[in-house]
Amino acid sequence: MTLRIAGVTDSLSRIREFVLSFAKEQGFSEEKLGEIEMAVDEAATNVIRHSYAEDPEIPDDNRVLEIEVKGIEKGIEVVVSDFGKAFNPVGVPLPDLERHTTARKTHGLGIFSMKVFMDEMAHEFIPGIGNRIIMRKFL
Amino acid sequence: MEINRRESGDVVIFDINGEIDLYNAPEIKEKIKEEMNNGKVNIIINLDKVSYIDSSGIGVLISSLSNLKKVGGALKLINVYASVRKVFELTKLTSFFEIHDSEDDALAAFNN
Numbered sequence: 001m002t003l004r005i006a007g008v009t010d011s012l013s014r015i016r017e018f019v020l021s022f023a024k025e026q027g028f029s030e031e032k033l034g035e036i037e038m039a040v041d042e043a044a045t046n047v048i049r050h051s052y053a054e055d056p057e058i059p060d061d062n063r064v065l066e067i068e069v070k071g072i073e074k075g076i077e078v079v080v081s082d083f084g085k086a087f088n089p090v091g092v093p094l095p096d097l098e099r100h101t102t103a104r105k106t107h108g109l110g111i112f113s114m115k116v117f118m119d120e121m122a123h124e125f126i127p128g129i130g131n132r133i134i135m136r137k138f139l
Numbered sequence: 140m141e142i143n144r145r146e147s148g149d150v151v152i153f154d155i156n157g158e159i160d161l162y163n164a165p166e167i168k169e170k171i172k173e174e175m176n177n178g179k180v181n182i183i184i185n186l187d188k189v190s191y192i193d194s195s196g197i198g199v200l201i202s203s204l205s206n207l208k209k210v211g212g213a214l215k216l217i218n219v220y221a222s223v224r225k226v227f228e229l230t231k232l233t234s235f236f237e238i239h240d241s242e243d244d245a246l247a248a249f250n251n
Contacts, residue, residue, distance in 0.1 A: 009162035016158075016191070034191075034222035041193045045161045049195075109194035109230055116229055 001070070007044075007052045007063045007082065015044050015067055019078055022069040026076050027139060035117035036076065036137050040067065042110035043080040043089070043133045051084030058084055062130075075119070075138035083130040088123040089114060090133075142170055150181045150249050152242065156188040159196030167196070171203045171214075180212025183245045187218035192226055204236065213237070215245040 003018045005011045019040045023033055044065055052063045062083035070077050089111045115121060120136040140157035151174050159167070171182060184200070186192075204214040215237045219227060227233050239245040 009160070012160045012162050012193075013158060016160075031222070031225075034225065037191065038193060038222075038226065041160060045193060045195060049161060109197055112230065113194060113226070 002066055002068045004064055004066050007048050007065045009045075009048055011065065012041055012044060012048075015065070016041050018067060019069055023076055023137075026071055028076070028137070032137060032139070036078070039114045039117040039135055039137075040078055040080065042113045043135070046087075046089060046110055047080070047082040047084060047131075051082060051087060055084060072136060075136055078135045078137075080133045080135070081130060086125040087131055088125070090121055090123045140166070142166065144170070147242075147246055148250075149179070150183055150246060151179045152183040152185060154185045154188070158191040159189060159199075160191070160193045161195035164193075164195040164199040168199045168203055171207070175206065175210065175212070180207050180210050181249050182207060182212070182214045183217055183242065183249075184214065185217050185242065186223055187220070189223055192223050194230075197226065197230065197232065200236065201232075213249070215239055215248060217242055217245050 001022060003015065005014060016037050020033060020037050023036050028036065044067070047065060052058060064083065066081040068079040068081070092111050114135065118135040119138050122134045124132040124134070126132070140155060140159060140163040143154040143156070145152045145154065153167070153170060155167070174180070174182060200214070207214050217239045219238050227236070227238070237248065239248065
């Protein structure tokens with residue numbers, strides 16, 4: 001099942017709702033549903049904030065997000081696809097949160113959340129098309 | 140997301156209702172800035188009816204706290220429950236923010 005939606009902040013609540021609704025059907029606990037919700041939100045937020053908002057060269061037609069959800073053995077796979085320049089969040093090291101907050105930094109928490117809340121995370125870049133963030137969570 | 144404003148003495152209390160994300164988090168920052176412009180620098184944010192907060196929301200709280208501290212003010216959070224609390228714990232922000240269980244506790248902390 002795939003949701004194709006405009007890559008704007010206004011879409012975030014619809015994206016969360018779409019993924020949560022599917023994950024609930026798979027039988028995840030309330031706690032894990034919250035983790036999935038945040039990880040997917042953060043993946044979409046990263047694209048909207050750091051790719052689409054900062055790159056005027058991306059054609060308007062390409063400023064969309066595709067969220068694909070599917071059941072896998074004992075879990076769920078969520079793929080967040082964009083049509084921007086290559087960016088691999090998997091390769092970003094986890095921030096030192098103690099220092100991070102003391103320094104009043106506000107970036108980096110999103111990728112941290114994706115990595116911590118999901119059980120598996122991978123990145124693919126398809127030249128000429130865009131990025132795919134593949135995240136899996138198990139029951 | 141809805142933000143309702145109340146006052147108790149010189150403390151401004153924002154009751155937030157709904158989900159906080161990149162779409163609406165800047166609104167909270169703006170509200171706090173407006174208070175600062177009016178000389179109100181002691182703020183309580185009531186998260187009782189917030190079911191979700193993402194890193195954008197947390198970022199706004201961090202930067203607002205930082206701005207308030209610079210002018211001798213403070214930001215206290217109350218009623219941080221369930222998944223919202225978990226986000227704060229995982230990001231190690233429970234020790235960074237002053238979090239109180241009730242409005243009375245937070246107001247008392249301001250008065251002390």
